[in-house]
Amino acid sequence: GQQVMQIPQYQHVQEGEDFTTYCNSSTTLSNIQWYKQRPGGHPVFLIQLVKSGEVKKQKRLTFQFGEAKKNSSLHITATQTTDVGTYFCAGATGGGNKLTFGTGTQLKVEL
Amino acid sequence: DAGVTQSPTHLIKTRGQHVTLRCSPISGHKSVSWYQQVLGQGPQFIFQYYEKEERGRGNFPDRFSARQFPNYSSELNVNALLLGDSALYLCASSLARGVGNSPLHFGNGTRLTVT
Numbered sequence: 001g002q003q004v005m006q007i008p009q010y011q012h013v014q015e016g017e018d019f020t021t022y023c024n025s026s027t028t029l030s031n032i033q034w035y036k037q038r039p040g041g042h043p044v045f046l047i048q049l050v051k052s053g054e055v056k057k058q059k060r061l062t063f064q065f066g067e068a069k070k071n072s073s074l075h076i077t078a079t080q081t082t083d084v085g086t087y088f089c090a091g092a093t094g095g096g097n098k099l100t101f102g103t104g105t106q107l108k109v110e111l
Numbered sequence: 112d113a114g115v116t117q118s119p120t121h122l123i124k125t126r127g128q129h130v131t132l133r134c135s136p137i138s139g140h141k142s143v144s145w146y147q148q149v150l151g152q153g154p155q156f157i158f159q160y161y162e163k164e165e166r167g168r169g170n171f172p173d174r175f176s177a178r179q180f181p182n183y184s185s186e187l188n189v190n191a192l193l194l195g196d197s198a199l200y201l202c203a204s205s206l207a208r209g210v211g212n213s214p215l216h217f218g219n220g221t222r223l224t225v226t
Contacts, residue, residue, distance in 0.1 A: 043201070048213075090211070099210045
C-alpha cells in the first residue's frame with residue numbers, strides 16, 4: 001500500500017536556526033496537506049498544496065510540492081519556541097478519496 | 112462556532128470489552144473520519160463517512176466499526192479489545208466528500224487505555 005515517509009524523525013535546533021522536514025510518497029499524490037501537532041494536542045491544519053511545483057508561504061513557513069507530486073517540504077526560517085511540535089504531511093490519492101499521514105518530524109527548539 | 116467535540120476524553124477498559132467513542136463535527140461539515148494514533152506515530156486512517164455513507168475504510172480488523180447519524184455525528188465502536196488498541200483516537204470533520212480534498216479539523220481525541 002501507499003507509504004508516506006518523513007525525514008528526519010527528530011530535529012533539535014537552537015532558537016533562531018532554520019528547520020526543514022521532507023516528505024516522500026511511494027505514489028503520485030492528488031494534493032498534500034501539512035499539519036502541526038503540539039505535545040499533548042491534536043493535529044492542526046496548516047496548508048494544502050495542489051499543483052506540481054507549488055510553493056506557498058505563511059510568515060516564516062515555506063511549503064513546497066515537488067514537480068512529480070511525490071514529495072514535499074516544509075521549511076521554517078528562524079525557529080521560535082512556539083514552533084515546537086510534530087509536523088505531519090498527509091498525501092491524498094485516488095482523487096482525494098484517500099489520505100495517508102506521514103511518519104512525522106518532531107521539532108524541539110532550545111533557547 | 113464550536114469545534115469538533117469528542118467524548119469521552121479518557122477511557123480505561125480491559126481486554127475483551129467493547130468501547131464506543133463519539134464525535135460531533137463542526138456545524139455544516141458532512142464528512143467525519145476516524146484515526147488511530149499510537150504514541151510517536153502519525154494518525155492511521157480507520158473510517159470515513161460522508162452523508163451517512165461509508166466512503167473509506169483503512170486496514171483495521173472487523174472488530175472496528177462506525178456509523179454516522181442524520182445530524183452528522185458519528186460513533187466508532189471497537190469490540191473484543193486488545194492491548195494493542197491502546198491509542199489516541201481522533202475524529203476529524205471536513206467539508207468535502209473526498210477525505211483528502213479539504214482541511215481536516217480534528218477533535219481533542221479520546222485516549223483509550225486497554226489493560
